[in-house]
Amino acid sequence: MPVASAASLLATWDSTQTSMFSPQATPAHLILGLSRLMLAVTGGIFIVVAGLLTYVCVRYRHRKSGPNAIQEPQQIYGSTQIELSWTVIPILIVVMLFLATARIIFATQDAPKPANALDVTVIGHQFWWEYRYPKLGIITANELHIPVSDPKHPTPTYLTITSADTDHSFWVPRLAGKVDAIPNRINSMWIDPQQAGLYLGQCNQYCGTQHALMLLRVYADTPEQFTAWVKHEQQPAVADPSAAEGRQIFQHNACISCHSVGGSAATGRFGPDLTHFASRSTLASGSVPLTSANVRAFVNNPGYFKPGVLMPPMHLNPHDLDAVTAYLMTLK
Amino acid sequence: MSEAAFINSNADVPWVMPSRGIVGMCCLIIAEASIFIIFIAAYVYYLGKSLTGPKPHEVLELPIFTSICLLSSSATVHFAVSALEHGKRSLATLWLAATVLLGGIFLAGTAHEWYQLIYEHGLTIRTNLFGTTFYSLVGLHASHVIVGLVMLTVALIFSLTGGLTTRHINRLEVLSLYWHFVDAVWVVVFLVVYVLGRNA
């Protein structure tokens, strides 16, 4: 497959949500720039060598008729000059490509951290994402909000990444390359989205049955949006009196052993934090739109949407189910 | 085509190939050495990383005597091969018996050491990272010693019953090569576990 034309084909897919060919943050930009050089070099090599191969197959095809049909061709055992040249030239190409690559490795991995960077801790779980903002006192799940970064006055976000169980991998292609989330290990990366909006990705290291639906949603907020979001997240959970029955059922079932709702008796950490659950646009780590009907169906049987997910069906009767759903929908 | 038609112009130069047994054993040694290297890598990587439990310098004693026995057994097995090469079969038997005895002492010493570690210091393979890597590495070596001792005992029995003759020199050499490997591994294990890693 001629890789030179691949780049032009890909241009038509620029608008896809997870294409490395439409970067919106510095790490992704750096990677794409290097990739263009790499595609040009490998494309050039392909054209030359495949061209030679095609030529050889056509030109030196055995012709059954003709004066020298049965005679063997001249036997040539080698040529030091030719062999030397096709050793030296590839070495030079490798050295050039290596130096270009090394430059980008250091620029991305060893970039100094500015003082105004936002710190977020990302913890991979089977099969959801936990986000903590240590300096802001926020713990949330599955939808990451970070400030957009103006290239002239960058406000990047520094992610500290680890896992609570098996290996995972944090990957949002339009923002940066992926970094693995590994238990008992701290990895880090930085992103600086240059345009406000939603960026998609998903877990990129097989972590068990529901690896496929461990999706990532990163919201790059304008400064006003971000400040508002932070303020909102720092509040304890909404205590809506009309949802009292649902809250009771929630707190008397096993729900609180896995989930937390800020300002209530629920302080479990095994499952996602639900303090501002209803303010999110999706549930089940980005794979299901958050509507009342979907919440009800999920609580009734999580395996309906995500077979093999770790949350067990709660076996609530329909009345209790309605009450709990109503309660959860008040947790804005 | 008759295979006998190949031209034979160098009939006067004898065509000598290396011994299959020696080459085969060298290959096996390379493969086994690679396995040991991985266990040693794990041992070194986990030095000082145990969260709880006994540490090396708290429980390990230098196994000087048993190590001397094991390393001497390399010399005795070498003498056994030498003796057989010179046709001195009873001497070969004697040296083989010495090898088995010295190897047995090493094994008994290891068993004693493990007994003390388990019952007096409470260190097992599941206690902590040190226990995990210590028992697996030393245990892997000990299992190779056991296999070697079994083979040496078989050779000794053949030797005692008069079945080990100069026709078997190559085979005894191959076995002794394996035994030298086992001893060489011990040198490395000894250095890594009891000397260099002691104070982790």
Added chain:
Amino acid sequence: MATHAPIADAVQEAAPRRYWLEVLHDWVTTVDHKKIGLMYIGYALIFMLIGGFQALLMRIQLAVPNNTFVSPQVYNRLFTMHGTTMVFFVGMPILFGFGNYLVPLMIGARDMAFPRLNAFSFWVSAFAGILLYFSYLGGSGLYGAGTAPDVSWFAYAPLTARVFSPGHSTDYWTLAVFLSGIGSIGTAVNIVATAVCMRCPGMKLTRMPLLVWLYTVMSGLVFVAVSPLTAAQIMLLLDRYLGSHFFDTQAGGSAILWIHFFWIFGHPEVYVLVLPAFAFANEIIPVFSRKAIFGYPAMVAASVGIGFISLSVWAHHMFTVGMTSGANTFFTLSTMAVSVPTGIKIFNWLATMWGGKIHFTTSMKFAVGFLFQFLIAGLTGIMLAVSPFDWQVHNTYFVIAHFHYVLVGSILFMIFSAFYYWYPKMTGRMLSEKLGTVHFWLFLIGFHVTFDTMHFPGLLGMPRHIYTYQVDRGWGTLNMIVSSGAIFQAIAILVFVYNMVNSYFRGRMAGPDPWDAWTLEWAVPSPPPHYNFAVTPVVESRRPLWDLKHPDDPDSQYE
């Protein structure tokens, strides 16, 4: 030039027909390298059909987004079994099978160095494959149902720990692969000892066929590559059964340690698989170009060089685990470095064909396909060596496309080429060239439809190991195209199997040397008698049969 030694013929005719039980006993107890080689090959072909079927099921599931053809649990087992089967129970056995068959013949020997070890290695490997598939029946989970392993073919810790993989499915994976490793090491010992110690008079190392050189290097790699996996699996079993903490992150253990150990095995393993493909190319391309291989010494040096360098590149599978920039840079450099000797080989093959008279037999068609596809596979490999690019495409369908270009587009193509080339020697009959042409074109089309297209979902963000994907990702059409190519490949394989079975009974008689080739295996009848050579040959050059056919222009005057 008689087709059979007359005495052997007479004995054959006078022997009475044997009972099927006798035949079976003969095969089960044989230590003859040729029979063992054929058993390896037959065994591998059966597993190839199974592994291919698993791939078909996966492609049906992925053809459309949010598909429910199979459950996530079944899908996860499918990709685990597909990968494990194809690497350990198709790739290794089929290549060891060809090596077993050809190495003694090509060096003028009667058998391998250790015939009984040879038989043992085969039967251990065969048992291992059956053990893996027994997991479907015996790998009971908490709920009593049989389950195959579902931890992916590289079985990262701590997913394989007892707590995350209850039941015995992971244990079946571990033990089956462990046993297959024992078999591999046994055969590798045999190959090295045979090549070093059993060459016929006159065959100095510098006159050894390149196939034998490459199998020797490959075996050397097996010693230092398979052993780390064996060690890691012992550690995993100790963790799962004796409560040790090698990969137990709760006790301070490291998940990264498994990843390092696995890829210290895993990367050289792919060179173990590809070096025999190079071996076949080194024998087949010269014969069908009617020219000696260009640059024999450089080919030897490049092969040995590839063997050594391949031991230093493993962490290019780990660019995203959070190594330091220094480590990432080193592995980028070493990975790019291995492309130099590999490129040299491609150029030498091109130069062999240059100025030749190329006969496009089915075998040669597959060899040319190999050259073209291996070039592409190598180039996508260089792309992946650029670690920042890998930070985007690691563990995506771009990587799957790359390694299938190597495993299928290069190695399998060369295996097909080897089949069409050596089947006459092994059976005494020619494979049908007509059916071979159908096989070639169908498979070529199917391969390219599937694996060319597959690069793109990876570049657009599609990870591997997922049983389904969202509609809004834009991967649906591409996946449908990828899946459709699989059907062509499946039909091509059926044509190939039919060709092999049909030609065994009705193929044209081959004679000892149907291709007018130059190495020693073509000097004996087809199939060879069990003793191979009635008189041990003596050789004077790299191409002993060329010397005999061209006494006026022998190779020996050019060395």
